[in-house]
Amino acid sequence: MSVKTKVGTTGKISMTTLTDPPRESFRLSMLINDTRYRSMTFQVMAFILLSLSVGYLYSNLAANLQAQGLRIDFSFLGAPAGYDINQRLIEYTSQSTNARAAIVGILNTLLVAFLACVMATVFGVFAGVLRLSKNWLVSKIMAFYVEIFRNIPVLIWILIIYGIMTVSMPGARPFLGENPDREMLFGMFAFTNRGVYSPAPIWGEGSMVVVAVFILSIIGTVAYRRYATNLLYKTGKLLPMGWPSLVIFFVPTIVIFFLMGQPIGLDLPDPLANRFNLKGGIQIGAPLIAIWFALSIYTGAFIAENVRAGIQAVSRGQTEAASALGLRSGRVMSLVVLPQALRVIIPPLISQYLNITKNSSLAILVGYADVTATLGGITLNQTGRAIECVVLMMLFYLTISLLISAVMNVYNKSVALKER
């Protein structure tokens, strides 16, 4: 692809096009000297160059593939993968196909990206707000956090946190046996160098009813609050907000839970199952924790800067006007400053989410089985299908990016200041 062809062009309204051009027959030099035809000339040249370079690359590719006796072929996706994946969200064995291994990887990528987005937002908002604190010490600590984490590669953070997880944590051994050396936290969580063991829910008979009731009560809470707000705006009558919401939120679920005979139980990590490892519960592997935590704390530093910039972008007059209306400082923040700051904060926030998704591909470093590690790592190495694997992997990331930026465009349209 050529860079040069883009240089001479366009957009220029020269005098010749404004005055009536003298009638003259077409000459070849007009292709380059006449602005009416010049852009056409350049595009044709660009097209020829582009076709030539694509053709050249393609012929090289074909020649190289022929020399090695290869051809582009996606049938390897249907063949058994032949390797195990520890961390998985769906059923998978080493006999499953490569395609299924790729899907396990995709789900793992989405899982870690989602977890890291949530946690990075928490860190970022916390640090960004505290950085604007009037407390000198606190704001300096937060500035320190932001500078330290922004200026050191995320790769090093992933390795450091993975090191903390695997080197500094105890093994599973101290947690085992009748009288363990170490107590599990609340008797439920064990932090070992293989990861964190935590309880898993057991979905018994009738548990779906409880879940359904819980979802209904969430909807009920939202509906009640909306009704109360509407009533306030219409009639000025103020209903209590706090305790009725809590009652609607919790009581029906708890009542149904006991009426159905406690259908949801907890599967605790069992220290007595065998002599080597804890059994039962959910095991969140050390690689997942390392990549999750490192991405969150690294991206959190960037989000903190976005949050700070967003809050500072709301002009002082807004805060002062709100105070002059007699709003309390909490209300000033929630009703006046934040809604305006969000308009500034959200677009860079979403591009940070995009960065998290892309950076989650670094999980391959610590052995977390995301799509880069399964499709682009083991599958690629075992089958030797470099071009197919890399292309599929890129397509996946491209789809995610385009989806997220489409969402962002819709959001930007909806919050854009409505001007004349």
Added chain:
Amino acid sequence: MSDTHAHSVAFVRTQDVPMAPPPSNAAGPAKWVKDNLFATPLNGLLTLVALYFIYAILSSALPWILGGIWNAPSLAACRDILDGASAACFAVLSERWNQLLFGFQYPDDQYWRPGLAFILLFIAAAPVLFFDLPRKLLAFTAIYPFVAYYLLWGGTIFVPILALVGVAGGFMVYQRLVAGSFAAGFFGGIAAAFVIWIIGGWLIPDDASANAMLPAVPSRYMGGFMLNMMLGVTCVSLSVPIGIALALGRQSSMPLIKWICVIFIEFIRGVPLITLLFVANVMLAYFFPPGSGVDLFLRVVIMITMFSAAYIAEVIRGGLAALPKGQYEAADSLGLDYPQAMRLIILPQALKISIPGIVNVAVGLFKDTTLVSVISMFDLVGMIRGPILASTEWNGVYWELFGFAALLFFIVCYGISQYSQWLERRLATDHR
């Protein structure tokens, strides 16, 4: 009037009474502490929590760092010296500093070459970074790439000289032709450079590197922090012009060119750098002519340059969009054609607005050069994860090594971002 008054009272002060000092809690350090640390009870609580937090970190980190051992042949020996105490084992840094900085294959007796190239980098970068320096220094900046290439790779001196002659010849042709039309100058210059390179390529004998003054070092021997610096500096400087071209292309009114640029930029920005490095590692070789054997360093430079060019293009597009429309119209009304308008009116302003963004991309890119360790190149992180942690002497020294790597990157990246802030203040010509 005033006279009579003056005579009727016994005493009138002609000077102010000296001001009384403020109460001790309303001035000096006490007031500062009260205002900034203990303004409200909640604030005071936060301060105490923060103080405890700092104490907790320092009380464990400081003894560990200060009690560090700097002299030991291996981790086991280091643990013997420490005798159970918890302290750092910095001996790994003093023993392996050369590997961390230059990689494990660069010849020992040639370390002065990358060192000199590094020092010269500052001289070459100075006139670009600080406008007050004499413009004549830019001449050194122009020849620096060739000097640095010669120092790092060595071999026959004819290769960098030929490259330099080619570029100089191309530039001279450009100067001659640009008065007529920019396109003629541009393409003429490139053609002239290629002609010189091809003719010169025939003239250099094949075994010229055999008895070279500086022994040739192949690029697979490059490693350590040197590799990060090389990738960072090369790719950023190459990607700025490409980024400008892409940004202008994206703004073009010619649909074909616009869409080529849009697709390129969005594709590159939509995939992670690591997949592009996979392309460089396993896929790019398929697109070169069979048997050409382009080395991995060059392939990685190509991919990283494309990556950062796409990001820089977006930054510059922002700068172009921020210019008022009047600037474009004014350039047109002066009768400038497109290249002139861009070079003289639009780009100088747009680039000035884009500088902070470009520096951000540069910092991000420099941090991302550590990703090459994933495709088994031995940069700083690759050295730590590979040869050093895998060696029997230093297996298990995590914190000292990663701390060192983090410190190096922090110094460089923080330095660049401070420079960018200084530049922003410096370039702020609007008097608000």
